[in-house]
Amino acid sequence: xxxxxxxxxxxxxxxxxxxxxxTTYYFIRHAEKVDNSQNPDLSEKGLKRAELWNKIFSExxxxxxxxxxxxxxxxxxxxxxxxxxxxxxxxxxxxxxxxSFKKETLGKKVLIVGHSNTTPTFVNQMINQKIYVxxxxxxxxxxxxxxxxxxxxxxxxxxxx
Numbered sequence: 001x002x003x004x005x006x007x008x009x010x011x012x013x014x015x016x017x018x019x020x021x022x023t024t025y026y027f028i029r030h031a032e033k034v035d036n037s038q039n040p041d042l043s044e045k046g047l048k049r050a051e052l053w054n055k056i057f058s059e060x061x062x063x064x065x066x067x068x069x070x071x072x073x074x075x076x077x078x079x080x081x082x083x084x085x086x087x088x089x090x091x092x093x094x095x096x097x098x099x100s101f102k103k104e105t106l107g108k109k110v111l112i113v114g115h116s117n118t119t120p121t122f123v124n125q126m127i128n129q130k131i132y133v134x135x136x137x138x139x140x141x142x143x144x145x146x147x148x149x150x151x152x153x154x155x156x157x158x159x160x161x
Contacts, residue, residue, distance in 0.1 A: 020150050021107045025126060026060070027144040028053060028111070029119050029135050030072040042075045049140055054079035056143075056160070063108035066091045068115065077113045093118040098125045102148075119144065127155050 031046035031053070042050060057080050065081050067073040069090045081088045091101075093114060114122060116139075120132035123144045135142055141160035146153065 021148075023102075023106055023148040024109045025105070025123075025144075025146040025148075026057070026062075026109075026111045027119050027123050027146070028076070028113055029116055029140055029142060030070070030076040030113055031140055033072045039071050041071050046072070046076070046140075050076045050079050052160075054083055057111065058083070060109060060111075062086055062111050064089060064105060065111045065113075067113040068093060068118065070115075073113045073115070077111065080111060093122060096122075102126075123155070127153050131155075132157070 030042070031049035032043045033040040033046055034043040053076065062080070062084050063086075065077050065084070065086050065088050067077040067088050067090060069092070074088055074090075077088050080086075091112075112119070112122065116135040116137065119142070120134055123132050123146060124130050126146050126148075132144070139159075143158040143160065144155065145158070146155045
């Protein structure tokens with residue numbers, strides 16, 4: 001009987017550890033915009049950057065792609081969404097419930113496209129720390145990656161030109 005309990009306990013532990021849930025978030029700012037109006041399109045340079053992001057993410061099998069409801073963010077996400085055959089889901093950073101978002105994206109690979117001020121804030125909320133500051137106006141190549149394995153959070157920032 002003791003052997004059976006030990007075997008059952010080991011089996012339970014193996015099943016528990018074998019079912020770790022990994023969630024990976026990729027956060028980027030929209031690409032370069034044509035002007036400083038309220039809701040501008042991407043510039044030629046911005047369209048090229050959107051295509052570059054598509055190449056950078058070509059080997060990642062995204063489950064979900066999120067964008068704010070602005071032309072510059074959806075246009076940045078569009079080449080990736082088209083290539084992956086994923087519909088862009090719009091979000092509002094002012095009303096987003098972080099805990100609901102975490103539950104909705106649990107175990108997924110997720111791309112989030114935002115802005116110079118909302119992207120670092122969103123990342124900070126996801127990692128439960130205030131590390132990242134607003135992105136400088138001329139910077140469009142930051143890639144924030146957050147990985148959550150069960151309750152262990154790791155994060156990093158890569159900078160592309």
